[in-house]
Amino acid sequence: MGQNNNVMEKLNSVSVIDVAKAANVSIATVSRSFNKPEMVKPEVREKILEIAANMGYTANSAAKSLRSKKTKVIGAIIPTLDHSIYATMINAFQKKLSEQGYVVYILTCGFDASDIFDKVTLLLERGAEALLIVGKILDKNLEKYLLKFKIPTICTYSYHHDSKFPFIGFDNYASTTTIVEYLYSLGHKEIAMICGPLKGNDRQIARVESFKNFMTSKQAEHSVWECKNQYNIASGKEILKEIVISNPNVSAIICNSDVIAFGVLAGAKELGIKIPEQLNVIGYDNLEFAEYLTPPLTTLNIPAEEMGILSAKAVLDNLNNQQPLKSYLLKTELIVRESTNPD
Amino acid sequence: MGQNNNVMEKLNSVSVIDVAKAANVSIATVSRSFNKPEMVKPEVREKILEIAANMGYTANSAAKSLRSKKTKVIGAIIPTLDHSIYATMINAFQKKLSEQGYVVYILTCGFDASDIFDKVTLLLERGAEALLIVGKILDKNLEKYLLKFKIPTICTYSYHHDSKFPFIGFDNYASTTTIVEYLYSLGHKEIAMICGPLKGNDRQIARVESFKNFMTSKQAEHSVWECKNQYNIASGKEILKEIVISNPNVSAIICNSDVIAFGVLAGAKELGIKIPEQLNVIGYDNLEFAEYLTPPLTTLNIPAEEMGILSAKAVLDNLNNQQPLKSYLLKTELIVRESTNPD
């Protein structure tokens, strides 16, 4: 290895011209045998296909794209693959698209989506024909850009009525209201929320707002704790300790991720805080482990896989059948388990 | 929307020709301003770059690839993104590559890697310049194919000395031996292993073999339980029940995934089996949650992120500097916690 190992060169060493010569037909007939089979006499086509296979012919996708202006590539921009909640969606998205020969470019951007212009253009310049984005598009320039070039773009994990782009997601604001209402109905008068990084993160912002609005409307004590660094179990544990020290009257904690809730349960155990007797804990995402925690975690189920599949279908329908992209408001569901109970 | 919304057409509406005209230079100079800046007089270059930016010029990647025979795309084939252990690696891999303007195609193949020829050719035909694959390449035809076309291919998550392809991974066989030896040294005489799907999965096969060989050499009782369906917590729980019923003398269980081990702990709790007093449990992967389980899980740490980063570096070095791909045998480490102890 080392010298002259160019993949394209090797892979595309035999072209339509070679096949045409070998089959004693024109290049047009070869091309048509692959792309418009019904236009070629069956015997001729079969012969060409066979010869092409024997010669190891592979269409050059760059040339194909250049000519046809289609790449069969979809771009996806997500915060990170390191959270199963995004990985699950992308997994479903990718699987569905690959059934139709589409391939997915994946780019991670961290939780701050306010600065993803570069990532978007990178994918677009590389030929992405449509985009999947997590959350709302916050950068006005990006919004203009996508609109100007009519890039088919789907936003997920959120739902905003005022958006210029279709959303296939769920209502973060309403979902959190469901959670807080439930906790309030249980009699909790002072509740804390542990949220993820807020900057450029419309999901977290909506949840915090919903929480604050509800609690304020009831004139109930409340506090918000931002998990700024690592979004993991250790953080949840740490933040619990801070909460306990500075707000000892908190009787329930809303975690905006099951991972954080996991940490809170772990921290509570260490501190000797009984759950749910002394403290109620509620998660978000309904990850697989939630029901196996001690105690089983009350949490909010979100339609991760469904978002991926529906988004893929929408993209396919748009690209293949010119169907306009529609929004879907998907349902979430509060799964009550044993980490919450009446005060 | 609906008609004539071709992304490429819109995005590449202004070409080098337009920029050249506007800047009053030749197209060659425009091209060079972007790709070989040192060959263009600074003032001229700056002017061209500015004009190009104002006109919204974007190079057509298909044309670029067609001419240069480079795509700056890397393909990755992994079992699933739905397991954080793979997602973590891919996340690191992708992040590193994107620093150099590379983009990653991700395709999932399930756990059976014996039939991925189609996936490989799909990625290659789409222009992937190099490949990242999880596990050993089992299909002889695929092996021949990759060798014939000299596709830069890195295999991960395993390490085989007899492989025709470089491995950036760890030794599954030896790692399991470490685990079994440790358990045996603790005095366990009958051990069970819960493994993942075996078909087309060299990692699981190596671990099972290692386990059987060691136990046989000690003439110790042992059994292997294949987790055929879902590779999740519920399965671990279920299989534990089967083990307890049919092999009541088992005093230790090796789980080939922390997720399975999680299920075993959950099942044990339900059955009233005390861990580690009545049963030792050991995991694999050292996922984040392992140390927070009850009891904290003894497990094997694997270098997921490191594999991703090193693989990315190797690919970059191969593509940019013609450096041959080298193998790296990375270390694993047994993390002893409280789910194991002397008999």
Place this chain on the structure above:
DNA sequence: TTGTACGCGTTATCAG
């Protein structure tokens, strides 16, 4: 049903 010839937008070559 098939063949000819052109153009897609870029980079590489070669001459200046």
Place this chain on the structure above:
DNA sequence: CTGATAACGCGTACAA
């Protein structure tokens, strides 16, 4: 340092 032009491999009018 710059310009003119060929070539990359394919799809598709248009002609036959």
